[in-house]
Amino acid sequence: MQSQLSFEKRDTGTLFLVPTPIGNLGDMTYRSVATLKNVALIAAEDTRNTQKLLNHFEIETPQISFHEHNTQERIPQLIAKLQAGEDIAQVSDAGMPSISDPGQELVKACVAAGLTVVPLPGANAGLTALIASGITPQPFYFYGFLDRKPKLQRDELTALVNRPETLIFYEAPHRLAKTLTNIASELGEQRPAALCRELTKKHEEFIRGSLAELVTWATTDQVRGEFVIIVSGNPNPEIETPADDFSQLTIEEHVDQLIDSGLRPNDAIKQVAHLRQLKKQDVYQIYHHIEKK
Incomplete structure (x- = not known):
């Protein structure tokens, strides 16, 4: 178990995860701009792409490339800088780092090393x-x-x-x-x-x-x-329950189990009838305690 107080004073540096605009530069937050200006280094997916962003907001912080092809080389270097007390911002080309973009490996390495990771909110496609x-x-x-x-x-x-x-x-x-x-x-x-x-x-x-x-x-x-x-999601999912999962259940318990998993009552009754090879009407009557005439 590990607990992190993000803004507690410490001797080591902080990794800031900074989202960037997904198209409109006006979506860059004040906090993101300030963070990129204040850190010692920016780890960027594509330094050429990020440089355009930095130029627009007059940010002069140096960059280092960090992408899917050099993570194993870069992570030890970045961890060493953080342990030495330097703050680092990690950015992808657009949107949130780690979301269909590089970033997660560095975050995992920082957590394993007991270093602070601070996420900033921002654009996400x-x-x-x-x-x-x-x-x-x-x-x-x-x-x-x-x-x-x-x-x-x-x-x-x-x-x-x-x-x-x-x-x-x-x-x-x-x-x-x-x-x-x-x-x-x-x-x-x-x-x-x-x-x-x-x-x-x-x-x-x-x-x-x-x-x-x-x-x-x-x-x-x-x-x-x-x-x-x-x-859109499936409004009537078919949940195939293995036989040994319900062999010890009563019909009422089996229907309730499927309802708890997200099925509507009538769909759960239909599914139980299918799985147990019974008539739907029979399962309906048993579940609702209706006596057969």
Whole structure:
């Protein structure tokens, strides 16, 4: 067990996780700008990209590259600087560090070393898209990028079929049509969904409709910009319970168990009847203590 008081005075430095705008520079917070000015070093996913941000806000703090290809080399260097008392800010190219971006390995290393990690709030594409999608915003399940290989992607989607939460995916424009086709095939063409592109930028756009309609749009229109895909959850998930999980349960207990897992009463009764190979009406009467006539 470990406890962290983020702003307690100490001899070691602090790792600040600083979100950056996902398109509109006006979304940079005052605190983020001040933090980037005050730290000794900025660990950036792409120093060339981050330099444009630093120039805009007149930030002169030096940078060091920190991306997926050099984490093993950089982490010991950054940990040593933090242990020596230097504060470091970690940024990705856009949005929150660690969310479909580099960062988590450094955070884990800092926690393991007993160093302080302080997150700053800021822009995030997934949540920005979610609240304007028109689809129930909570509960939600953030997935990020699906695997690029078609078979592995379909396997991932198959595992998500019964999730009742709203699903959040990221995708690049050149893969959008194929990914949407797989999502529609595995999750169902009539699921409500929304495509959210170029968020916070001049050409921000929301395309809302069924997955089938969005597939048609993606295959016939000129697709540009980075996308967030919001897909409605499954309102009637089929929960397959292994036989040995309910063999010791009464029918009433079995139905209650499925209701507790998120099913509506009638759907739970239907599922129990299916699993136990009984008539739905019989399970309904037993559960509601209705005597047969």
